[in-house]
Amino acid sequence: MRLNKASLFALFAVLELASDPERQLSTGEIASKYGVSPHHLAKIMRDLVHEGLVQAVRGVGGGYRFSGNIQRTTLLDIIQMFENLESELDVPHGSPLDVPILAELKSIANEIDDLTKAVLDTITLETALKGARQRAEI
């Protein structure tokens, strides 16, 4: 599995905000904590607002606050906002696409993709945060 930057930044932002739903943070504060581009993160925050996962808080000291369901939203829900997580076989242009070996390789890639998605779809934000807290205590 290779997550693109948008998925990863979205996971950083959602998990950071969900770790304390009462707290509000600016894009700059989140970007600074995770060492990511504020410009790139700002676009992602708009997508997260659109999906109802975070809420924009206006005015002085404004920023974003978590507004999703920490027990029901899974990592896959976040990732699939930005990518489909499907393996791509880098088949050269002009290669015949109907050969049985290629079909078999695609079928194996699909099996791996299905397993990856099944795992990510069972890890809620709450479970991921619990694991992160346990790591922090070690």
Place this chain on the structure above:
Amino acid sequence: MSDQLSIRNAKPSDLNDVISLDTVTSKTEKADYWRGIFDRFVTGGKSDRIFLVAESNGRIAGFIAGEVRAWEFGSPPCGWVFAIAVSPKAREGGIGRRMFDEISARLKQTGVTTVRTMVDRDNKLTLSFFRSMGLRTGRYIELEKPLD
């Protein structure tokens, strides 16, 4: 609700409640299966076969079953949880966690150090529950094929 909740060993008289609860949660009635499980797990009296129910205000609100399995493809003895159900009306009150903690403690008393389970990948509710209890993909991989 958890104040009146007790987790206890299943009794033979719980059979019909377990069948009813399973029918509601799994949408498939399988009375003969549960009779067989009760014969082996409830009246059998073996400490490595565990069947617990959650009783709340005199009603069965959930059940969990598991056992110790040993040496399947070389795997040292480990705990296996093969059934769990919580009444839809009683969910999100910590009953599943209480039952899982109790069966884990009982399995640990038998000497095992690992607990396993196997759940359909589309059963997101149960998989998410086990994930939240700390279970992760383990060393053993389930494989299958349709038999022609």
